[in-house]
Amino acid sequence: MNKEQLNILQEKQKEFFRSGFTKDYRHRIAVLKLLKNIIIENESKIFKALYEDLHKGQIESYTSEIAYVINEINYTIKHLKCWMKSKRVRTSLMNQPAKSYIYSEPLGTVLIISPWNYPFALLFTPLIGAIAAGNCVILKPSEVSKNTSNLIAQLIYDNFDEQYISAIEGGAEVTQNLISEKIDYIFFTGNSEVGKEIMKSASKYLIPVSLELGGKNPCIIDTDIDFEVTAKRIVWGKFFNAGQTCISPDYLLVHHSIKDKFVQALIKTINEFHGEDINSDSDISHIINEKHFDRLNSLLNDGEVIYGGKNKKKSLFISPTLMRNIKSNSKILTDEIFGPILPIFTYVNLESEIEKINKLHKPLSLYLFTNDKVKQDMIIQQTSSGQVCINGTIHTMVSNTLSFGGVGYSGIGKYKGKASFETFSHRKSVLKKSFVFDAKISYPPYKTSLETIKKAFKFLY
Numbered sequence: 001m002n003k004e005q006l007n008i009l010q011e012k013q014k015e016f017f018r019s020g021f022t023k024d025y026r027h028r029i030a031v032l033k034l035l036k037n038i039i040i041e042n043e044s045k046i047f048k049a050l051y052e053d054l055h056k057g058q059i060e061s062y063t064s065e066i067a068y069v070i071n072e073i074n075y076t077i078k079h080l081k082c083w084m085k086s087k088r089v090r091t092s093l094m095n096q097p098a099k100s101y102i103y104s105e106p107l108g109t110v111l112i113i114s115p116w117n118y119p120f121a122l123l124f125t126p127l128i129g130a131i132a133a134g135n136c137v138i139l140k141p142s143e144v145s146k147n148t149s150n151l152i153a154q155l156i157y158d159n160f161d162e163q164y165i166s167a168i169e170g171g172a173e174v175t176q177n178l179i180s181e182k183i184d185y186i187f188f189t190g191n192s193e194v195g196k197e198i199m200k201s202a203s204k205y206l207i208p209v210s211l212e213l214g215g216k217n218p219c220i221i222d223t224d225i226d227f228e229v230t231a232k233r234i235v236w237g238k239f240f241n242a243g244q245t246c247i248s249p250d251y252l253l254v255h256h257s258i259k260d261k262f263v264q265a266l267i268k269t270i271n272e273f274h275g276e277d278i279n280s281d282s283d284i285s286h287i288i289n290e291k292h293f294d295r296l297n298s299l300l301n302d303g304e305v306i307y308g309g310k311n312k313k314k315s316l317f318i319s320p321t322l323m324r325n326i327k328s329n330s331k332i333l334t335d336e337i338f339g340p341i342l343p344i345f346t347y348v349n350l351e352s353e354i355e356k357i358n359k360l361h362k363p364l365s366l367y368l369f370t371n372d373k374v375k376q377d378m379i380i381q382q383t384s385s386g387q388v389c390i391n392g393t394i395h396t397m398v399s400n401t402l403s404f405g406g407v408g409y410s411g412i413g414k415y416k417g418k419a420s421f422e423t424f425s426h427r428k429s430v431l432k433k434s435f436v437f438d439a440k441i442s443y444p445p446y447k448t449s450l451e452t453i454k455k456a457f458k459f460l461y
């Protein structure tokens with residue numbers, strides 16, 4: 001679609017939104033149920049597309065893309081009535097007699113832009129929030145995961161009027177063309193550098209944004225741990241989807257006194273999970289494309305590979321890899337890894353690691369493994385990140401009540417569950433006054449002395 005065609009589509013959505021149809025509670029629920037049915041009926045097509053794009057196995061596809069979205073739909077359906085209710089809040093004495101409320105109203109037409117790593121879930125999860133809040137939606141799936149993008153476009157086209165929900169395929173240029181004065185909100189998931197471009201374009205029209213970005217997630221391993229469980233939780237969280245997860249542990253900081261024992265525990269776990277002869281046929285995701293394969297492959301030269309490092313360009317496969325003795329000034333130290341490579345560093349003192357982490361960009365996620373409650377509190381209270389998980393990694397995703405989103409360089413805004421509904425709504429303040437009484441003190445000519453006003457204002461709010 002060219003810019004002119006996109007403009008016509010956006011105009012149609014504006015008009016449809018003005019009709020008020022999307023605001024009706026029963027309509028929102030019906031559409032969420034329809035969305036759920038579309039997913040269930042097309043499960044095998046979704047599996048196929050994810051396999052073609054990422055070589056993603058059915059278990060990881062089901063848990064992280066299909067069940068994840070269905071669970072979000074179920075949770076939203078269950079709570080939507082309550083979220084939509086206007087909330088009565090306290091009214092100041094000055095305004096009495098009156099009633100004060102917060103009303104949630106939809107924003108209008110929202111644009112949802114998604115990345116390729118969970119190409120289905122990261123488009124459909126915010127879509128649920130946008131529908132629940134009563135908006136019209138334009139979806140822009142990632143062109144990099146082209147099979148999933150094609151499938152999503154087809155499913156949306158087959159099931160929804162374009163004036164209500166539409167999926168537009170394409171890359172950067174199409175996305176930029178979609179950013180116009182007719183868009184009321186942009187929900188972007190992707191790279192921090194691209195996030196800056198989105199925010200810049202949105203600023204021309206003062207469009208508010210959510211930016212769900214990436215970065216480097218530290219994972220600290222103290223001495224007071226269960227070695228076997230810690231290794232399992234880290235290996236699972238890191239190599240799920242071949243490390244192409246925004247919240248996967250980017251690097252390990254292992255207490256120096258346990259480093260050898262812990263590395264052995266990691267190796268044992270990888271062998272248990274994936275077999276000693278892991279190869280490109282294994283049930284493990286592959287790298288999305290050659291560009292990312294080459295980028296990751298070059299990171300293998302940034303230090304000593306102590307386990308793994310097997311790769312096969314033809315099938316875009318890199319095996320789970322552990323590295324240490326990382327060279328100074330190397331890219332693996334500064335860039336988000338976003339692949340199955342896990343560099344291991346050691347530390348002596350937690351306080352100084354906290355200081356170092358606090359000098360870097362605020363991470364999307366921070367992990368600490370320890371039984372020591374004082375150290376747990378230190379990490380929670382003395383660092384800033386989108387989320388913290390103690391004694392776990394990507395486990396935070398399995399939650400309806402923990403909202404998701406970064407802080408600072410790792411993002412702006414929160415979503416999932418109620419947070420999604422709030423993101424895609426405007427919370428409008430409403431004051432309903434009565435004619436019964438009208439306080440004269442407010443009006444000129446002001447006859448009350450300043451001293452009296454000062455005293456009165458202590459009670460009037």
Ligand code: NAD
Pocket residue numbers: 113114115116117118122140141142143144170171172173175176189190191192194195197198212213214215245246336338364406411
């Ligand atoms: P990306 O930023 O390259 O692309 C994301 C989307 O933006 C795509 O739909 C793409 O077409 C579009 N796009 C790319 N360049 C653009 C431009 N100049 N102008 C307008 N639109 C543009 O991200 P990616 O490579 O698809 O995904 C990987 C990144 O996303 C990683 O950094 C990862 O950490 C991050 N991510 C974050 C989250 C989160 O929830 N915080 C989740 C998944 C991925």
